[in-house]
Amino acid sequence: MWIPIQLNEQSAEPMYHQIEVQLRALIVSGQLAEGTLLPSIRELAQTLKCSVITIRRVYQDLENEGLLRTKQGTGTYVAKVGDEMRDIHRRSSVIEALEAAVDAGVRVRCSDEEMMEMLRDILQRRRNANGT
Amino acid sequence: MWIPIQLNEQSAEPMYHQIEVQLRALIVSGQLAEGTLLPSIRELAQTLKCSVITIRRVYQDLENEGLLRTKQGTGTYVAKVGDEMRDIHRRSSVIEALEAAVDAGVRVRCSDEEMMEMLRDILQRRRNANGT
DNA sequence: TATACTGTATATATCTTTATACACAGTATA
DNA sequence: TATACTGTGTATAAAGATATATACAGTATA
Numbered sequence: 001m002w003i004p005i006q007l008n009e010q011s012a013e014p015m016y017h018q019i020e021v022q023l024r025a026l027i028v029s030g031q032l033a034e035g036t037l038l039p040s041i042r043e044l045a046q047t048l049k050c051s052v053i054t055i056r057r058v059y060q061d062l063e064n065e066g067l068l069r070t071k072q073g074t075g076t077y078v079a080k081v082g083d084e085m086r087d088i089h090r091r092s093s094v095i096e097a098l099e100a101a102v103d104a105g106v107r108v109r110c111s112d113e114e115m116m117e118m119l120r121d122i123l124q125r126r127r128n129a130n131g132t
Numbered sequence: 133m134w135i136p137i138q139l140n141e142q143s144a145e146p147m148y149h150q151i152e153v154q155l156r157a158l159i160v161s162g163q164l165a166e167g168t169l170l171p172s173i174r175e176l177a178q179t180l181k182c183s184v185i186t187i188r189r190v191y192q193d194l195e196n197e198g199l200l201r202t203k204q205g206t207g208t209y210v211a212k213v214g215d216e217m218r219d220i221h222r223r224s225s226v227i228e229a230l231e232a233a234v235d236a237g238v239r240v241r242c243s244d245e246e247m248m249e250m251l252r253d254i255l256q257r258r259r260n261a262n263g264t
Numbered sequence: 265t266a267t268a269c270t271g272t273a274t275a276t277a278t279c280t281t282t283a284t285a286c287a288c289a290g291t292a293t294a
Numbered sequence: 295t296a297t298a299c300t301g302t303g304t305a306t307a308a309a310g311a312t313a314t315a316t317a318c319a320g321t322a323t324a
Contacts, residue, residue, distance in 0.1 A: 014311075014312060014313090015312080015313080016312075016313085017312095021239070022239070025239035025240050028240055029239070029240045029241045040269080040270060040271080041270085041271070042269090042270085042271095050313080050314095051313060051314050051315080052271095052314090052315095053313065053314060053315085054312085054313060054314085056271075056272080057312095057313090059271090060272095070270095070271070071270085071271080071320090071321085072270065072271040072272070072319070072320045072321075073269080073270045073271065073319080073320035073321030073322075074269095074270060074271080074320085074321060074322080075269095075270060075271080076270090076271080090240045090242075091240075091242075091250070093236045093239075093240060094233060094236045094237045094240065094242055094247065094250060095250055095254070096236075097229070097232050097233035097235075097236045097237075098230075098233045098247075098250055098251055098254055099254060100229050100232075100233075101226060101229035101230045101232070101233050102251075102254055102255065102258065103229075104225045104226045104228075104229045105226045105229075106258075107153070107154070107157035107161070107225075108157050108160055108161040108222045108223075108225060108226065109161045109163075110226055112255045112259070115226065115230075115251065115255065116248070116251060116252065116255070118223070118226060118227055118230055119230055119233075119234075119247065119248060119251050120248065122227070122230055122231060122234055123234065123244045123247065123248070126234065126238075127244070146281075146282055146283085147282080147283080148282070148283080149282095172299080172300060172301080173300085173301070174299090174300085174301095182283080182284095183283060183284050183285080184284090184285095184301095185283065185284060185285080186282085186283060186284080188301075188302080189282095189283090191301090192302095202300095202301070203290085203291085203300085203301080204289070204290045204291075204300065204301040204302065205289080205290035205291030205292075205299080205300045205301065206290085206291060206292080206299095206300060206301080207299095207300060207301080208300090208301080
């Protein structure tokens with residue numbers, strides 16, 4: 001009943017958002033299986049040293065996205081997400097971010113080749129950093 | 133003395149930020165040459181239907197980045213930016229956005245190839261959309 | 265049915281972001 | 295030097311984001 005979420009206190013990114021992003025990724029990438037019972041809002045709040053209301057917000061947001069299913073008095077579970085839906089969710093977060101990058105590129109007159117090369121470089125650099 | 137800036141009223145993105153992003157791109161991509169006299173803060177404020185203070189903030193932010201040079205009583209000019217500096221500025225906005233996309237990809241276990249393909253698709257789709 | 269868990273709803277505190285008004289100060293020039 | 299432009303500094307309004315406490319309501323089960 002423990003889930004791997006790490007909060008970065010230094011970051012300007014708000015707690016609720018850090019939690020949402022990480023929990024969404026865990027569900028959508030299949031690391032948390034359908035039907036898994038999540039920690040109660042009080043338990044997770046204690047673990048992450050924040051208020052119950054903050055966790056509540058996260059669970060509610062993800063339920064509105066169809067990723068969680070919640071039942072008062074019982075708990076909050078990972079919802080059944082069709083394979084198609086899961087892949088859409090999974091890819092859309094990445095695609096949205098890439099679209100933003102392309103917007104930035106267009107504004108400064110980056111060629112398509114230049115952008116592809118930039119991405120290649122970034123991926124390569126990370127692979128090396130991890131391999132060390 | 134007119135510069136092509138378009139505000140999207142619908143967007144949640146604040147005015148000052150929309151203006152900054154577009155003006156920065158114009159300078160850094162060389163579309164506004166060094167020494168160009170920009171519209172006065174009052175003139176641009178009137179054009180964009182916002183307060184003088186909002187424009188002032190934009191000019192000040194970009195001056196702090198070294199992209200503008202301003203002289204009280206005279207006006208605000210595009211600063212001299214070394215070719216290297218310009219290219220760093222130009223590329224960094226795109227690279228930052230791409231890094232964010234890669235972060236998103238890593239979280240949902242996207243392979244490198246998958247990400248490259250996503251970017252290729254987006255670029256292709258845009259090329260077709262514009263070609264029409 | 266008592267109790268010890270679940271989630272829920274309302275109301276509010278705090279901080280940050282965004283945008284503004286208005287009085288002030290420098291510069292050019294008729 | 296009057297005036298009509300430039301940018302500047304201070305102070306503040308308004309809205310939104312973030313996080314919270316506290317009282318309430320449903321569920322399981324000893």
